[in-house]
Amino acid sequence: MIPRSRKALHLVADFVRTPSVGRSVGALLAGAFLLLLLVNVATFVMIGRTAQVNDSIEDAQQMRRAARTVLIAVIDAETAQRGFLLTGRPQYLQPYEAARQTLEPALEILHRGDADAELRAPIERLQTAVNAKMAEMDSTLALARQGRIGPAIQIVRSDRGRQLMDSIRSDIDTFDQLKSVRIAHRVETSERLGAITIVINTLAAVLVLVMGAISAWLVRRYVMEMQAAREALDAANASLEDKVRERTGELTRANEEIQRFAYIVSHDLRAPLVNVMGYTSELEQAGRTIDKAIARAEAERDVDPEVVQAVREDVPEAIGFIRASTTKMDRLINAILKLSREGRRTLAIETLDMTVMAQGIADSVRHQTEAADAEILVGELPPIDSDRLSMEQIFGNLIDNAVKYLDAGRPGRIEISGEDVPGGWIVYRIADNGRGVAPRDHERIFELFRRAGRQDRTGEGLGLAFVRNSVRRLGGQIDLESELGKGSTFLLKFPKRLVLPDSGAAL
Template structure:
């Protein structure tokens, strides 16, 4: 923007002040003038100015009032207030609320005003460049997310084909696999497919709009249990729901949260445990729901508790397969629905996650 001629709008109800400003600065800047706030708004409809200078004491609308009126529809131009009075309270209020960048006393000094204009334009340029960089980063991030999502979907198709071939080979009596290679291949494919599904979950959580609908936690828990109970048939699932009030929430994100937490509760059971358990409970109140997922599995080391919600973090106290993004997705999904989560774990004894989720039914009544 170095070659851009600075465009300034000067508003003053005294014509001789406008003429004096033009005479002093027209060689340096592109000058536009207005005798009132209303006239200034008309100018701003057709001209993209960088700096707006307004006199404070004008009939009908003061300079501060004018800046307040345009701050939302025209946030970019830098605003400078001219005043010949000691309107200290108005000026301080305007500066604190961000209505103006600075103020200059009248009669203005040409060198001082020139310096203020150039400083203001430097700020305008820096903000403009920052905004452009942010938009560029947002575009790049969006394109990357779309690419990852598309790639993840495309990868699942050949993986499912590999699993299909493995199952066919098991049905074929002529195929032998004494070393168990098919099982190893299947295990790797399932692990990779699970990771891909986590990526898809993350993408959908970040992109999909919130949709609130009535939720029955008994049904939701039972669906989750049906999904994971086959992974360890020895686990006893206990479900306890207190729902005397209707609950409305985002079903997709709450399901993602529960599926990830219950999946971990199943996955991180102690090897050879005689009574593995996963307890699910929900208590619905008018303004929130409190959900607990408790297991008696291997637990989490205390020094790891502050890191478990970080992306790709995996505890070193187990050799279980995992992507390291499940709990990160849980935290992101809860952030989307303004929920909270806490964890209490004793290594070797088990883990409890407690979640609170706002009841949107309260907001709709």
């Protein structure tokens, strides 16, 4: 988990350090996100403050209405009091009681402002005046119920009630003015907060649009640069294809020249080699004739011993060395000619049943495997569209090599298998439990005229070089997995279908 986190951090660090349109657009998007986040926070704060201001405005309006309710209730109570005093009818007491019930909740609302020092004084004065006014009206009504109308009217005429009403009106006006000023101030604050919220959101919207425009411009520039780069790449690819075709033609011509040169050289070398071999035979015949003459001379006891040794030992030995060398040179020339002819041969594509082909090659060397106490196991091989002769030569050489270099110390086992691999390729394996190849010789054995390990088998070091050349002509590759003393595995990788050039020339 920790290595993955470190890898992620390294990737992020590389992304941040490397200038690119992705980094620029990412930075702009991150900036837009942060801006929107800040705007949302600011809007949330502004809305909260606006809500608080609006709540305080609503509370102030409620208190103003409560003050007016107190005044109206006192006036209603005074009207009901005077109606009862003048008529004595009980129905006038109902509005009075209703007014008293209205006063208490209204005064409770007003007392919310007690915490405010500026409002506390008018509220307390109003409460005192209302209590006094209601006590005055209660006393007159009590006298009237007792039938003492005169003293009750006398209290009314004392002008005390009017003074209390004037005080109530004055206190309510003072309270109302204070609240009106505060309400106006809070309305102004609410409007200002709303305007600030609108300005912030407008600026944020403008900045987001600007960032969006910059991002669009960056993306457009990036797309244009990509288009230009693509056009340049297309042009480069077009010129590269022309160069590849030109170089391929040059290589093909050079390869053909090399093959022709090898053929000519091999052909020209064969003529003097044939002469050497012919004269060697004549020397052998002359040696036999001289030997007969020496034999007759020996009978007459008139021969130098050194002459006898030269004729019977030195000359045959020299002729033997000449014949062995010419024979080896003849094999080398034949191998070179084989490579030259194979390189100039036109390939023919056909669908090959590789299982049948490999089994046929294995059957052709059965006498060798039986003599070596070995077996060849051919698995189910995937078919391929390729050149039959080349595939037969490749598999034939590799199977022949595997049989030739088996380990005499254990029963031989050669396995041939294959499989399809992704990408339109086929891999064949030829594995043995023979001598194996040391790691330092894995590449060397594919070189021309090079061999590895004990040289106790006939050969000129051309087989694997021929195999690799043929594999490459078929568009494939050959690899070796081997360990000395444990066996070898040759891996052949070919395209599932060989595609020849348009000209039909050999690959």
